[in-house]
Amino acid sequence: MPHAVIESPDSLKTFFASCEAVSIRQDQDISGPQSRLPLGVYLHIPFCLSKCAYCDAVSYAGRMQLVPEYVRALHQEWLWYAESGIWRAFRPSTFYIGGGTPSSILDALLALLERLSRLLPLASFFERTIEINPGTVRLPQLQQLRTAGINRLSIGIQSFHDDELRLTGRMHSADDAQRCVREARQAGFDNISLDLISALPGSTFERWAENLRQAIALGPEHLSIYTLSLEEGTPFWRQYQDGMLLLPEEELQIRMYCHTIEQLTAAGYEQYEISNFARPGRRSQHNQIYWRNEDYLGIGAGAWSSLHGVRSGNYTDLDRYMAGASRLESEQTSGVAAPLPPTVEQYECLDHSRQIGESIMMNLRLIEGIDLQRFRQRFGVALEKRYARELEKLAPLGLLDMQDGFLRLSPRGLLLADEVCREFI
Ligand code: SF4
Known part of the structure; x- marks a missing residue:
């Protein structure tokens, strides 16, 4: 059946309500019609210990005092969608906790997962990923994550050269990265993805080849390898504007990219997306939802959702996001039904042409x-x-x-x- 077009967020709620009811019980998976569309859920944790020089993500350093209130806001927003009947229209598919540095607020996060599990068992999602920073977790924390039901790790290594890590402002060392992967295995994780950045300032072909060699030697199931991109407003961007940042020439960047494909293919990885490589059967199911332009729900500051043709983005500013969530609390108790939660800053209903154009753009990445x-x-x-x-x-x-x-x-x-x-x- 051709894809439907939603004309206003009101009709999104009508769509939820028109779907058959489902039953969610603590001791079992959610049950309901299999015809429901799969949904990826993203939870955004915007806290970092410090800000990296290349990063323009919605993330804040030095605001840890807000963690308790923020986590409460996440719970409120999740509850709003659950009570709106989202699980009537969609079946849980993948769950991804990203940031920021989710592993920097682990205790609060584990408590939140416990609360969210009461609304929907996490096991309802077949892939449950968390991004971790190697400098923030040791074996006991990794074991806690595994026990909480997380079954996939995305480890932000970025480089195995300490000078590159220092230059980019990363808070960990190459040794931390090696140890983190070893301890993740000890904790029982059998699905690990490593992130690396190529073409960092001052990088050479040999240094990049060494990064790749070390990554392959760790035997991850998945690798995401992005070429550094300079984002406006970041320290790297400013240094580049001032002529203070020397980046590898484009020709060298292309050689690095081609070498990456060659080496990873030879090591048994399949390139399944422009920047992503996986062992057979270990593609990121969550990210494939984005690349296939399917439906996803984003919870948290700056998170985006795309639900049945309605694209919405939450406030990126923490105070405004949390103020929205606290309004939500009072609206829920007073029974006011809004088309989208007040954590949403902007939305648009994509017409047929936009949906087609965006699908092509995303699908071609695969x-x-x-x-x-x-x-x-x-x-x-x-x-x-x-x-x-x-x-x-x-x-x-x-x-x-x-x-x-x-x-x-x-x-x-x-x-x-x-x-x-x-x-x-
Ligand atoms: S840890 Fe990640 S999210 Fe945080 S500042 Fe660095 S790159 Fe950005």
């Missing part, structure tokens, strides 16, 4: 590309027809491949992914 039949079923239109002109323009440039019912970026197209994707929106 190496398998766009399943043309699935696309037709979802949007009620053939991509080849709707974008005949764009395809005609891009095909002779060797940037796209169309075969076996899939449209995908060619190896050359992978290097120019942003430019190719822009043609479709």
Whole structure:
């Protein structure tokens, strides 16, 4: 059936209410119609011990005194969606705790998970990931996370060179990273992803190759490898503007990227997204929801949701987010029904064209590309027809491949992914 278009957030609630009721019991999984769409849930923890020089994420250093109130706000927001009937319309699929540095507030987070489990057992989500910073956890904390039901770790290593870690403002050392992976295994985690950043200032081909070698030697199930991007307003961005930051030339960056693909492929990893590699069966299920442009719910400051064509973003400012959540508390007790919670700062209802354009843009990040039949079923239109002109323009440039019912970026197209994707929106 073609994808529906929601015209206002009011109709989102109507959509929830129109779905068949589900039953949630503490001692078992949520039960309800299998026809419900899968939903990824993201929980944002915006606290960090210090701010890294390249980071423009919604994260704050030096505001730990707000943790108790913030965690209460997360609970309120989650409760609002649960009471709005979200689990009638969607079935829990993946759960991802990101940040910020979630592992920097572990005790409060574990207590929150316990409370959230009373609303919906965490085991209802088949993949449950947390991002951790190697400098913030040791074996006992990792064991606590495993016991709490977390079954996947995303470890922010970024580099195995201490000078690069210092330069970027990371709070951990290469030894911390090595130890963290070892202790995660001891704690029983069998699904570990490592994050690395290539093309850091001053990096050379040899230093990057050494980073890769060390990452592979640790045997993670998954690797996310992003090329450094300079985000406006960050210290790195300012240093670059002032001519104080020396970045690897573009040609070297491309060599690093190609070397990454070669080495990881040789080590048994499958490149399944522009920047992501996995052992067979170990792709990030949560991130694939974003790349497939499926539905997700974001809880927390600055978190985004995309629910049945309604895209909404929460306040990024902690005080405003928490003020919204406390209004929510009084509205819930007074029975006021709002279309979206007051933690939301902005929303838009995506029309059919936007949904199609964004799906293409996100799907093309996946190496398998766009399943043309699935696309037709979802949007009620053939991509080849709707974008005949764009395809005609891009095909002779060797940037796209169309075969076996899939449209995908060619190896050359992978290097120019942003430019190719822009043609479709
Ligand atoms: S730890 Fe992560 S979220 Fe926090 S400042 Fe560094 S890069 Fe940003």
